[in-house]
Amino acid sequence: MIQAFRRLLVTALILFTVVPTIHATQESAQNSQEAESEQEMPIDVIGKVQDHHYLDVAGYHLYLPRILLVEGEWYVYSNTESAIESGEFTEKAGALVPADGRTMTMDFSITSHLMYFWFGVVLTLWLTIAMARKYKKGAGRKTEPQGWFQNLFEITFVFVRDDIAKTNIPEDKYEKFVPYLFAVFVAITFMNLFGLLPWGVTATADITVTGILAAFTFFLTQWNGSKDHWEHVFVFPGVPPLMRVILTPIEILGLFTKPLALAVRLFANMLSGKIMIICILGLIFIFTEFFGTIFGAGSSILVVPLTVALYVLKAFVGVLQAYIFTLLSAVFIGMAAEEHDHHEEGVEAHA
Numbered sequence: 001m002i003q004a005f006r007r008l009l010v011t012a013l014i015l016f017t018v019v020p021t022i023h024a025t026q027e028s029a030q031n032s033q034e035a036e037s038e039q040e041m042p043i044d045v046i047g048k049v050q051d052h053h054y055l056d057v058a059g060y061h062l063y064l065p066r067i068l069l070v071e072g073e074w075y076v077y078s079n080t081e082s083a084i085e086s087g088e089f090t091e092k093a094g095a096l097v098p099a100d101g102r103t104m105t106m107d108f109s110i111t112s113h114l115m116y117f118w119f120g121v122v123l124t125l126w127l128t129i130a131m132a133r134k135y136k137k138g139a140g141r142k143t144e145p146q147g148w149f150q151n152l153f154e155i156t157f158v159f160v161r162d163d164i165a166k167t168n169i170p171e172d173k174y175e176k177f178v179p180y181l182f183a184v185f186v187a188i189t190f191m192n193l194f195g196l197l198p199w200g201v202t203a204t205a206d207i208t209v210t211g212i213l214a215a216f217t218f219f220l221t222q223w224n225g226s227k228d229h230w231e232h233v234f235v236f237p238g239v240p241p242l243m244r245v246i247l248t249p250i251e252i253l254g255l256f257t258k259p260l261a262l263a264v265r266l267f268a269n270m271l272s273g274k275i276m277i278i279c280i281l282g283l284i285f286i287f288t289e290f291f292g293t294i295f296g297a298g299s300s301i302l303v304v305p306l307t308v309a310l311y312v313l314k315a316f317v318g319v320l321q322a323y324i325f326t327l328l329s330a331v332f333i334g335m336a337a338e339e340h341d342h343h344e345e346g347v348e349a350h351a
Contacts, residue, residue: 056199120191169334192318218259
Protein backbone atom coordinates (compact mmCIF):
# COMPACT_ATOMS: atom_id res chain seq x y z
CA MET A 1 0.00 0.00 0.00
CA ILE A 2 2.79 2.39 0.92
CA GLN A 3 4.73 1.54 -2.24
CA ALA A 4 1.64 2.17 -4.37
CA PHE A 5 1.06 5.49 -2.65
CA ARG A 6 4.66 6.55 -3.27
CA ARG A 7 4.42 5.57 -6.95
CA LEU A 8 1.28 7.68 -7.23
CA LEU A 9 3.10 10.67 -5.71
CA VAL A 10 6.04 10.27 -8.11
CA THR A 11 3.67 10.15 -11.10
CA ALA A 12 1.87 13.26 -9.87
CA LEU A 13 5.19 15.06 -9.44
CA ILE A 14 6.19 14.30 -13.03
CA LEU A 15 2.86 15.54 -14.36
CA PHE A 16 3.01 18.66 -12.20
CA THR A 17 6.51 19.39 -13.53
CA VAL A 18 5.92 18.81 -17.23
CA VAL A 19 2.41 20.09 -17.89
CA PRO A 20 2.73 23.61 -16.41
CA THR A 21 6.02 24.08 -18.25
CA ILE A 22 4.36 23.21 -21.56
CA HIS A 23 1.44 25.55 -21.04
CA ALA A 24 3.73 28.36 -19.87
CA THR A 25 5.87 27.92 -23.00
CA GLN A 26 2.87 28.19 -25.31
CA GLU A 27 1.43 31.16 -23.42
CA SER A 28 4.74 33.02 -23.35
CA ALA A 29 5.14 32.53 -27.10
CA GLN A 30 1.69 33.97 -27.72
CA ASN A 31 2.34 36.96 -25.48
CA SER A 32 5.65 37.57 -27.22
CA GLN A 33 3.94 37.75 -30.62
CA GLU A 34 1.32 40.16 -29.31
CA ALA A 35 4.03 42.39 -27.86
CA GLU A 36 5.87 42.48 -31.19
CA SER A 37 2.72 43.44 -33.06
CA GLU A 38 2.15 46.50 -30.89
CA GLN A 39 3.56 49.93 -31.69
CA GLU A 40 7.24 50.16 -30.88
CA MET A 41 7.88 51.89 -27.56
CA PRO A 42 11.08 53.43 -26.11
CA ILE A 43 11.43 50.41 -23.83
CA ASP A 44 9.53 47.12 -23.78
CA VAL A 45 9.11 46.27 -20.08
CA ILE A 46 6.96 43.18 -20.57
CA GLY A 47 9.24 41.86 -23.30
CA LYS A 48 12.19 42.06 -20.91
CA VAL A 49 10.59 39.76 -18.33
CA GLN A 50 8.83 37.36 -20.71
CA ASP A 51 10.03 33.88 -21.50
CA HIS A 52 11.68 33.56 -24.92
CA HIS A 53 12.93 30.88 -27.28
CA TYR A 54 16.38 32.46 -27.35
CA LEU A 55 19.12 33.63 -25.02
CA ASP A 56 20.60 37.12 -25.07
CA VAL A 57 24.39 36.82 -25.29
CA ALA A 58 26.34 40.06 -25.56
CA GLY A 59 23.50 41.71 -27.44
CA TYR A 60 22.95 38.78 -29.83
CA HIS A 61 20.14 36.22 -29.85
CA LEU A 62 21.19 32.61 -29.37
CA TYR A 63 18.14 30.72 -30.59
CA LEU A 64 17.09 27.59 -28.76
CA PRO A 65 15.81 24.26 -30.12
CA ARG A 66 12.12 23.64 -30.75
CA ILE A 67 10.99 20.17 -29.71
CA LEU A 68 7.40 19.40 -30.71
CA LEU A 69 5.16 16.37 -30.30
CA VAL A 70 2.28 16.19 -32.78
CA GLU A 71 -0.10 13.24 -32.42
CA GLY A 72 2.65 10.84 -31.40
CA GLU A 73 5.23 12.10 -33.94
CA TRP A 74 8.31 14.05 -32.81
CA TYR A 75 9.73 17.10 -34.59
CA VAL A 76 13.04 18.69 -33.61
CA TYR A 77 14.37 21.94 -35.08
CA SER A 78 17.33 24.13 -34.25
CA ASN A 79 15.08 27.19 -33.84
CA THR A 80 11.65 28.61 -34.61
CA GLU A 81 12.64 29.86 -38.05
CA SER A 82 13.83 26.40 -39.08
CA ALA A 83 10.50 24.91 -38.00
CA ILE A 84 8.60 27.42 -40.16
CA GLU A 85 10.93 27.02 -43.16
CA SER A 86 10.40 23.25 -43.09
CA GLY A 87 6.79 23.80 -44.08
CA GLU A 88 5.60 21.46 -41.32
CA PHE A 89 4.61 24.31 -38.99
CA THR A 90 3.27 27.83 -39.19
CA GLU A 91 3.29 30.59 -36.60
CA LYS A 92 -0.09 31.62 -35.28
CA ALA A 93 -0.58 34.07 -32.41
CA GLY A 94 3.08 33.61 -31.48
CA ALA A 95 2.87 29.81 -31.20
CA LEU A 96 3.88 27.10 -33.65
CA VAL A 97 0.98 25.05 -35.02
CA PRO A 98 1.06 22.13 -37.47
CA ALA A 99 0.57 23.36 -41.03
CA ASP A 100 -1.58 20.36 -41.96
CA GLY A 101 -4.18 21.09 -39.29
CA ARG A 102 -3.20 18.34 -36.89
CA THR A 103 -3.37 18.89 -33.15
CA MET A 104 -0.25 19.81 -31.22
CA THR A 105 0.12 17.27 -28.42
CA MET A 106 2.90 18.91 -26.42
CA ASP A 107 5.53 21.57 -26.89
CA PHE A 108 8.78 20.56 -25.18
CA SER A 109 10.76 23.47 -26.62
CA ILE A 110 13.59 24.89 -24.53
CA THR A 111 13.11 28.48 -23.33
CA SER A 112 15.28 31.11 -21.69
CA HIS A 113 13.71 30.63 -18.24
CA LEU A 114 14.25 26.88 -18.47
CA MET A 115 17.89 27.41 -19.47
CA TYR A 116 18.59 29.66 -16.49
CA PHE A 117 16.79 27.19 -14.24
CA TRP A 118 19.21 24.54 -15.49
CA PHE A 119 22.14 26.92 -15.03
CA GLY A 120 21.21 27.36 -11.36
CA VAL A 121 20.78 23.62 -10.76
CA VAL A 122 23.97 22.61 -12.61
CA LEU A 123 26.02 25.29 -10.87
CA THR A 124 24.73 24.08 -7.50
CA LEU A 125 25.63 20.46 -8.34
CA TRP A 126 29.08 21.44 -9.59
CA LEU A 127 29.77 23.53 -6.50
CA THR A 128 28.61 20.78 -4.13
CA ILE A 129 30.55 18.00 -5.88
CA ALA A 130 33.71 20.11 -6.05
CA MET A 131 33.54 20.91 -2.34
CA ALA A 132 32.76 17.28 -1.47
CA ARG A 133 35.95 16.18 -3.23
CA LYS A 134 37.94 18.69 -1.21
CA TYR A 135 36.48 17.41 2.03
CA LYS A 136 37.26 13.81 1.04
CA LYS A 137 40.87 14.82 0.55
CA GLY A 138 40.92 16.25 4.07
CA ALA A 139 40.64 19.99 3.37
CA GLY A 140 38.11 21.31 5.86
CA ARG A 141 37.88 17.96 7.63
CA LYS A 142 41.41 17.21 8.82
CA THR A 143 42.61 20.76 8.31
CA GLU A 144 41.02 24.18 8.13
CA PRO A 145 39.00 25.08 5.00
CA GLN A 146 41.24 26.35 2.23
CA GLY A 147 40.45 29.69 0.59
CA TRP A 148 37.50 32.05 0.81
CA PHE A 149 35.37 29.92 -1.51
CA GLN A 150 35.45 26.84 0.70
CA ASN A 151 34.97 28.99 3.78
CA LEU A 152 31.89 30.59 2.22
CA PHE A 153 30.56 27.17 1.25
CA GLU A 154 31.02 25.84 4.79
CA ILE A 155 29.39 28.91 6.35
CA THR A 156 26.40 28.53 4.05
CA PHE A 157 26.06 24.80 4.69
CA VAL A 158 26.35 25.15 8.47
CA PHE A 159 23.83 28.00 8.39
CA VAL A 160 21.27 25.92 6.49
CA ARG A 161 21.90 22.87 8.68
CA ASP A 162 21.88 24.53 12.09
CA ASP A 163 19.70 27.62 11.70
CA ILE A 164 17.12 26.32 9.23
CA ALA A 165 16.90 22.52 9.27
CA LYS A 166 17.80 21.71 12.87
CA THR A 167 15.69 24.55 14.28
CA ASN A 168 12.46 23.65 12.49
CA ILE A 169 12.61 19.87 11.93
CA PRO A 170 12.62 17.24 14.73
CA GLU A 171 16.14 16.49 15.94
CA ASP A 172 16.01 12.82 14.96
CA LYS A 173 14.88 13.59 11.37
CA TYR A 174 16.43 16.87 10.26
CA GLU A 175 19.70 15.48 8.85
CA LYS A 176 18.11 13.72 5.87
CA PHE A 177 16.49 16.99 4.75
CA VAL A 178 19.67 19.10 4.89
CA PRO A 179 20.85 18.20 1.33
CA TYR A 180 17.50 19.22 -0.15
CA LEU A 181 17.25 22.45 1.81
CA PHE A 182 20.85 23.38 1.03
CA ALA A 183 20.37 22.66 -2.69
CA VAL A 184 17.16 24.71 -2.79
CA PHE A 185 18.76 27.65 -1.00
CA VAL A 186 21.84 27.77 -3.23
CA ALA A 187 19.97 27.10 -6.51
CA ILE A 188 17.32 29.76 -5.85
CA THR A 189 20.03 32.25 -4.85
CA PHE A 190 21.83 31.65 -8.15
CA MET A 191 18.60 31.95 -10.15
CA ASN A 192 17.67 35.17 -8.35
CA LEU A 193 21.08 36.75 -8.91
CA PHE A 194 21.37 35.74 -12.57
CA GLY A 195 18.88 38.49 -13.37
CA LEU A 196 21.39 41.10 -12.25
CA LEU A 197 23.85 40.09 -14.97
CA PRO A 198 23.87 41.94 -18.31
CA TRP A 199 21.34 40.21 -20.57
CA GLY A 200 20.67 37.78 -17.70
CA VAL A 201 17.29 36.23 -16.93
CA THR A 202 15.63 35.79 -13.53
CA ALA A 203 14.16 32.30 -13.83
CA THR A 204 12.30 32.68 -10.53
CA ALA A 205 10.31 35.57 -12.05
CA ASP A 206 8.35 32.81 -13.80
CA ILE A 207 5.45 31.28 -11.86
CA THR A 208 6.10 27.92 -13.57
CA VAL A 209 9.60 27.73 -12.13
CA THR A 210 8.58 28.72 -8.61
CA GLY A 211 5.57 26.40 -8.85
CA ILE A 212 7.81 23.43 -9.63
CA LEU A 213 10.15 24.30 -6.76
CA ALA A 214 7.16 24.55 -4.42
CA ALA A 215 5.85 21.23 -5.76
CA PHE A 216 9.07 19.50 -4.70
CA THR A 217 8.63 20.87 -1.19
CA PHE A 218 4.97 19.81 -1.21
CA PHE A 219 5.66 16.21 -2.23
CA LEU A 220 8.63 15.91 0.09
CA THR A 221 6.47 17.21 2.95
CA GLN A 222 3.60 14.81 2.34
CA TRP A 223 5.90 11.87 1.63
CA ASN A 224 7.52 12.26 5.03
CA GLY A 225 4.34 13.13 6.90
CA SER A 226 4.03 11.26 10.17
CA LYS A 227 1.03 9.25 11.28
CA ASP A 228 0.17 12.12 13.59
CA HIS A 229 0.22 14.52 10.63
CA TRP A 230 -2.32 12.51 8.66
CA GLU A 231 -4.49 11.96 11.73
CA HIS A 232 -4.77 15.73 12.15
CA VAL A 233 -5.79 16.00 8.50
CA PHE A 234 -8.46 13.28 8.41
CA VAL A 235 -9.21 12.05 11.95
CA PHE A 236 -8.71 14.98 14.39
CA PRO A 237 -8.23 13.08 17.69
CA GLY A 238 -10.56 14.34 20.39
CA VAL A 239 -12.72 16.39 17.99
CA PRO A 240 -16.49 15.67 17.74
CA PRO A 241 -17.43 13.82 14.50
CA LEU A 242 -19.64 16.68 13.31
CA MET A 243 -16.73 19.12 13.48
CA ARG A 244 -14.63 16.83 11.32
CA VAL A 245 -17.00 17.46 8.41
CA ILE A 246 -15.97 21.11 8.56
CA LEU A 247 -12.32 20.78 9.55
CA THR A 248 -11.25 18.02 7.14
CA PRO A 249 -11.86 20.02 3.91
CA ILE A 250 -10.09 23.01 5.48
CA GLU A 251 -7.05 20.91 6.40
CA ILE A 252 -6.91 19.31 2.94
CA LEU A 253 -7.10 22.77 1.35
CA GLY A 254 -4.34 23.91 3.69
CA LEU A 255 -2.03 21.22 2.32
CA PHE A 256 -2.13 22.96 -1.06
CA THR A 257 -2.26 26.60 0.01
CA LYS A 258 1.13 26.35 1.72
CA PRO A 259 3.13 25.44 -1.42
CA LEU A 260 0.99 27.88 -3.41
CA ALA A 261 2.06 30.66 -1.05
CA LEU A 262 5.69 29.59 -1.50
CA ALA A 263 5.43 29.79 -5.29
CA VAL A 264 3.55 33.10 -5.46
CA ARG A 265 5.73 34.86 -2.85
CA LEU A 266 9.00 34.06 -4.62
CA PHE A 267 7.56 34.76 -8.09
CA ALA A 268 5.96 38.09 -7.13
CA ASN A 269 9.03 39.45 -5.34
CA MET A 270 11.47 38.59 -8.11
CA LEU A 271 9.19 39.75 -10.93
CA SER A 272 8.43 43.07 -9.26
CA GLY A 273 12.12 43.71 -8.59
CA LYS A 274 13.00 42.99 -12.22
CA ILE A 275 10.23 45.28 -13.52
CA MET A 276 11.24 48.07 -11.14
CA ILE A 277 14.85 48.09 -12.32
CA ILE A 278 13.80 48.04 -15.99
CA CYS A 279 11.32 50.87 -15.46
CA ILE A 280 13.74 53.10 -13.55
CA LEU A 281 16.58 52.58 -16.03
CA GLY A 282 14.13 52.95 -18.90
CA LEU A 283 13.36 56.50 -17.84
CA ILE A 284 16.50 57.56 -19.70
CA PHE A 285 15.14 56.21 -22.99
CA ILE A 286 11.64 57.56 -22.33
CA PHE A 287 12.94 61.06 -21.56
CA THR A 288 15.13 60.91 -24.66
CA GLU A 289 12.15 59.89 -26.79
CA PHE A 290 9.85 62.65 -25.56
CA PHE A 291 12.19 65.51 -24.56
CA GLY A 292 15.33 64.99 -26.61
CA THR A 293 18.83 63.60 -26.20
CA ILE A 294 20.14 66.34 -23.90
CA PHE A 295 17.32 65.92 -21.39
CA GLY A 296 17.63 62.14 -21.54
CA ALA A 297 21.39 62.24 -20.94
CA GLY A 298 20.91 64.71 -18.10
CA SER A 299 18.38 62.44 -16.39
CA SER A 300 21.00 59.70 -16.22
CA ILE A 301 22.74 61.67 -13.45
CA LEU A 302 19.83 60.75 -11.17
CA VAL A 303 18.60 57.54 -12.80
CA VAL A 304 21.89 55.61 -12.91
CA PRO A 305 22.77 55.98 -9.19
CA LEU A 306 19.18 55.05 -8.32
CA THR A 307 19.43 51.96 -10.52
CA VAL A 308 22.69 50.98 -8.84
CA ALA A 309 21.00 51.28 -5.44
CA LEU A 310 18.14 49.12 -6.70
CA TYR A 311 20.64 46.54 -7.95
CA VAL A 312 22.16 46.29 -4.48
CA LEU A 313 18.69 46.05 -2.94
CA LYS A 314 17.64 43.38 -5.45
CA ALA A 315 20.77 41.35 -4.70
CA PHE A 316 19.88 41.45 -1.00
CA VAL A 317 16.24 40.56 -1.75
CA GLY A 318 17.40 37.69 -3.97
CA VAL A 319 19.30 36.08 -1.10
CA LEU A 320 16.53 36.95 1.36
CA GLN A 321 13.84 35.32 -0.77
CA ALA A 322 15.96 32.18 -1.13
CA TYR A 323 16.25 32.10 2.66
CA ILE A 324 12.50 32.60 3.15
CA PHE A 325 11.62 29.86 0.68
CA THR A 326 14.06 27.45 2.35
CA LEU A 327 12.95 28.41 5.85
CA LEU A 328 9.26 27.93 5.11
CA SER A 329 10.02 24.63 3.39
CA ALA A 330 11.77 23.46 6.56
CA VAL A 331 8.84 24.68 8.67
CA PHE A 332 6.30 22.78 6.55
CA ILE A 333 8.42 19.63 6.55
CA GLY A 334 8.97 19.89 10.30
CA MET A 335 5.27 20.32 11.00
CA ALA A 336 4.42 17.25 8.92
CA ALA A 337 7.23 15.07 10.29
CA GLU A 338 6.67 15.93 13.94
CA GLU A 339 5.13 13.36 16.28
CA HIS A 340 2.96 14.41 19.22
CA ASP A 341 2.54 12.55 22.46
CA HIS A 342 -1.21 12.69 22.86
CA HIS A 343 -1.10 10.75 26.13
CA GLU A 344 1.04 13.40 27.81
CA GLU A 345 -1.07 16.18 26.32
CA GLY A 346 -4.20 14.59 27.70
CA VAL A 347 -2.65 14.18 31.16
CA GLU A 348 -1.55 17.83 31.21
CA ALA A 349 -4.98 18.99 30.08
CA HIS A 350 -6.69 16.87 32.76
CA ALA A 351 -4.34 18.27 35.43
